Amino acid sequence: MDVGHASTCLRQAVQLLLTVSGASSFSQASLIQRHWRDPETSARHPTLNPGLAREIYGRALVGDERPVSPMV
Numbered sequence: 001m002d003v004g005h006a007s008t009c010l011r012q013a014v015q016l017l018l019t020v021s022g023a024s025s026f027s028q029a030s031l032i033q034r035h036w037r038d039p040e041t042s043a044r045h046p047t048l049n050p051g052l053a054r055e056i057y058g059r060a061l062v063g064d065e066r067p068v069s070p071m072v
Helices: 002-021 031-042 050-062
Strands: none
Touching: 002 031, 002 050
């Protein structure tokens, strides 16, 4: 669950940097667009998804071993 929270915090921090940098930060020549794209892509992994992390953590606390989803 901590990893999901950290992922959210990282994405919010990078979004703030993008806002401060303006529209030019999305150009291919800008290094910051890569620093934005990488966390946004990796955040789609099930272990970094805060909603899934909360559900998995909650199920572990109560001993529910059923899978969260057939896709996970």
